[in-house]
Amino acid sequence: MEINPQQLAEQLKSGYDAQIVDVREAAEVADGMIPGARHIALGELADRLSDLDKSRHVIAVCRSGARSAAAADQLAAAGFTAYTVPGGMLDWTAAGFPVS
Numbered sequence: 001m002e003i004n005p006q007q008l009a010e011q012l013k014s015g016y017d018a019q020i021v022d023v024r025e026a027a028e029v030a031d032g033m034i035p036g037a038r039h040i041a042l043g044e045l046a047d048r049l050s051d052l053d054k055s056r057h058v059i060a061v062c063r064s065g066a067r068s069a070a071a072a073d074q075l076a077a078a079g080f081t082a083y084t085v086p087g088g089m090l091d092w093t094a095a096g097f098p099v100s
Contacts, residue, residue, distance in 0.1 A: 001072070003059060003083045005092045012036075018057040021045075023071045024089070028063060032099030034092060042067045049078050061085045061092070 003011075011018070012034075020037035022029055029039050040048050042062070052058055058080050060071035068084040075082035085092070093099060 001081075001083045002086050005085060005087060005095050005097060008034075008059060008085060008092075009095070009097045018059050018083075019052055020059045020061060021052070021071065022089075023060055023062050023067050031089075032093070034061060034089075035098055035100040037061065037100075042071055045071055045074055049075075049080075052080065054080055058082045059085060062088045064088045064090050 020034050022033045022037045022039045023042040023045060024039075025041055026039070033039065038051075040051065058072075058075050060068035060075065060082060062068040062071070065084060065086040065088045068088060072082040072084040
């Protein structure tokens with residue numbers, strides 16, 4: 001399932017209680033993440049599923065949307081309700097949304 005940056009920003013303003021997981025590599029997240037996001041690189045995701053709460057939606061984000069789509073598929077296969085952000089952080093920052 002997909003959620004675009006505009007939809008995500010609106011839902012976060014409304015108090016949406018989702019877990020945002022940034023699946024980029026450490027060097028990439030140094031440029032900033034969506035506020036409140038947790039960093040779990042895609043290669044570590046399978047080993048860190050227990051860090052996430054299955055009762056809450058998971059929003060996977062990466063640089064452009066390719067890795068987050070793979071992460072969302074992996075999360076869904078593990079029983080999570082997972083979304084990907086097409087366009088990723090490139091579209092998020094281009095839209096002027098905040099980073100931390």
